[in-house]
Amino acid sequence: MTLSRGRVQPVWAGHPWVFAQAIARVDGAPSAGDVVDVVDPEGRFQGRGYWSPKSAIPVRIATRDANDPLDGASIGRAIERAAALRARFGLPSAETTGYRLVHSEGDGLPGLIVDVLGNVATVQLLTIGMKLREADVFAHVARVARVKTVIEVASEKAAQREGFEAKTGVVRGPDPHALELRERGLDVSLEPTITQKTGFYFDQRENRAMVERLARGARVLDLYSFVGAFAMFAARGGAQSVIAVDSSPVAIATASRLAHHHGMSDRITFERADARHRMEELARKKERFDLVVLDPPKLAPTVKHLERARGAYRRLNADAARVTERDGVLVSCSCSAAMTPDELVRVATMGARDAGRDLTLLHMGEQGPDHPVPAAFAEGRYLKAAFFRVT
Template sequence: MASVVLRASKGHVLAIWAGHPWVYAQAVLHVDGRPADGDIVDVLDEHNQLLGCGFYSSRSALAVRMLARRPAETIDDAFFHDAVSRAVHRRQRLMGLPSDHTTGYRLVHAEGDGLPGFVADRLGDVIAVQFTSLGMKRREHIVLDALGELLRPRAIVEIPDEELQRLEGFESNRLPVRGKYEPPACFEESGLAYAVDPLSGQKTGFYFDQRENRRLLARLVRGQRVLDLCCYVGAFSVTCAKAGAAEVDGVDTSAQALLAAQRHAEHAGVSDRVRFLRDDARRFLEQAARAQKTWDVVILDPPKYARRTGDVDKALKSKYLPLNRAALRVVSPGGLLVTCSCSGRVRPDQFLRTVGLAAAEARRSTRVLALRGAGPDHPVPPAFAEGQYLKCVFLEVD
């Protein structure tokens, strides 16, 4: 087997020893052998001590995505099948998923479940999968067969991430890969019914990472007026209305997502208290501020603005800062701002500092009530800070 030898730097080696799942290209001293992209290679320190093995890539900033760390572990078809099985049973055993009230959730979470570059979401009897590493794509038949065997879904559909796949040197299409798929995919979250089409939506069709944050917010909104910015298919909006919010305004730029949001509100029996509007969040906020309109609770959950480390400063200054400043200006005194960032490259301290600057510029006094992340169906290794991508801040606003 070919091998990748790391530079004689305590930081590079210690990170892998601690369980970080990525070997960055700049940490590589040299490559022994001629591995093809997607091959499994050994990872060694400068003394040729084995640190583990993983998928190799000559094209990506991630030279190796770690798979295993035990010398005797065999990486064969059974290894990948067992990893899928453990992911399924982990959610059943530790999280009670699926349950009578929740049948949509993250089923496999890449590095957190030992399958780097592979995620799978369960949407009732449909599974949506995404491959972002060539190593996993080359072994897709193993994991797809395992999902089919373990869960017997009606269909499995693949959702490409074109940018990441291009960096890894492969392409895939948005299409069914197992079974016969007819939209929509129907599931429940906390007793609320949703119907989405993963082949025409964002990501895998639904943002399951916010489930626990929606459950917390539901406890805080009874009798409140709520504004849900970047509402997508209305999960926050419908959750708040069902929990007793007096009225909810949902704003998004996608007409298709808003049609789904309206259907979800109607199915939940709350369409009389929820209004959806197609508009840009920042433009909507500026117009609301001029009209001196305010809400008791404002939710701001924008898309990923920083995909690379080099994008972070610009995203903080030109996106997160003005958006949060504008959002803070329309929160009623004593109200709540729930503001989020799903950009893994943005650290929690950077995001909090930016929110603090936005509060200062908006001349609002704030305090953090909670800093939360994704739910437990999105596990991460302890040393993998980059994997803790979601920041969801509950902020009291005076």
């Protein structure tokens, strides 16, 4: 596969995606999932990946090594390297047994996501190339992570885009009754079905640690709390009280159970409600909090959704600023890759001004080191957590 002139620089510089419009010529007739070489107009090797003809990104570079055949053994070696990287950061450990083992492009395995939750690994296959090699993937994940069970977690959107069928279910080992792990010293037990929503959001680990440090003596509001991870670490950090809000009855039930297990039920109140409506109610009652965590779902999945998302983020941050005490801290998060850190700061600032407040940026958090990103791949830096002082 030959790149068009003028389209080589990003790939040469390390960007792992080859867009359809960057392809000048495809030699031969590769089938979906086949290994293909990417070369520049002079025939110089730029990388190798799996062919996804139905995608707007027909090739995701998996290796820059011309001697790497991208076979089953290659997948095994890449997963071993991924595990070795996590070990350098102390994952897993006695205190933390849940982590991301494989983060797609960041581990040279584009189209593959693997989370380890104690003795269980969950696997997402996001490209036809990875789907066709699922037997190798499952075997190597079980071997390297030393887990008893491997669960495939289907992404219907990816399967439809790539042209294959996928379903969620156990693919190796016994069917687990629960997903049991430790997260920075807290015991966590989740229903297996909750893996469809990624479980415990390991990408927020460092940001939760920061919230824990800021929570001593604070009145805390945790919005879009899911299973209550921010809320529990705030309580462990010495929060005076925590209100955690989420619209999912399953998430609220799970969070309540976990808080009870850790003896935190007297400090955390879990509410099933729409987060924005709840903020409006609290503002009308003139309720104020010393620490507010705003972690909404993905509002801008692609650039084309960004303009609408800007308005939504601005409104949410305005509402959150209104219920934050002066000199309190607002933690504004975005998991939308299209929303850059600067863009998040800008819309949060505008939202705060709508509420008659000013923001001072204290810290900008990102996803943790078990979610690595190629340096030339800005799109991979999807998680932002802006810590603001509100005045």
